[in-house]
Amino acid sequence: MRRNTTQRMAIEEVFRQNDRPLGVDEVLAYGRKLVESLNQATVYRNLKLLVDDGRLKRVTHPSLGTMYERTGKGHHHHFYCRACNHAYELPGCALNEDEIAPDGFVVEDHDVFLFGICPSCVR
Ligand SMILES: [Zn+2]
Ligand SMILES: [Zn+2]
Known part of the structure; x- marks a missing residue:
């Protein structure tokens, strides 16, 4: 529980520091500088939770794939x-x-x- 909270906070911090759409690999690379134990599975799980919470949203592009960005910015x-x-x-x-x-x-x-x-x- 405690560990998950730390990981989620680290991922949110990544989006505060890099205020643009980020792919999973970028979130992982930046996030590892904050929490070394992050791996791709934990990043995927926490990104999904943050999307479910309405804090992040998916930006999907046909060839670039799925990226994530912070919500609340309008169109x-x-x-x-x-x-x-x-x-x-x-x-x-x-x-x-x-x-x-x-x-x-x-x-x-x-x-x-x-x-x-x-x-x-x-x-
Ligand atoms: Zn450039
Ligand atoms: Zn438009």
């Missing part, structure tokens, strides 16, 4: 840097769903991923 888009393989959150939305979808399509939601090079890799 936003994502940017993926091909150089450092980091995903970033882009605030806001300039997409007009009604203009993009042809007649007859009922849009319920959208997710936008931009790809490119992030500012720290451009330098």
Whole structure:
């Protein structure tokens, strides 16, 4: 019990320190600096618990797979840097769903991923 709580707090701390979508491998790598005993199974289990608690949510991309980010930020888009393989959150939305979808399509939601090079890799 005590151990699980520590692991979960470490994972939440990882997301506080790295405020962007993180894959399981990234959570594991950063989390191990805080709690050495973390392994992939404990990370998966705690990520699921944090999603169930509404503290994290999944960001799923067809080829990048599943990442996790903190909840409570409202609708936003994502940017993926091909150089450092980091995903970033882009605030806001300039997409007009009604203009993009042809007649007859009922849009319920959208997710936008931009790809490119992030500012720290451009330098
Ligand atoms: Zn980058
Ligand atoms: Zn949007």
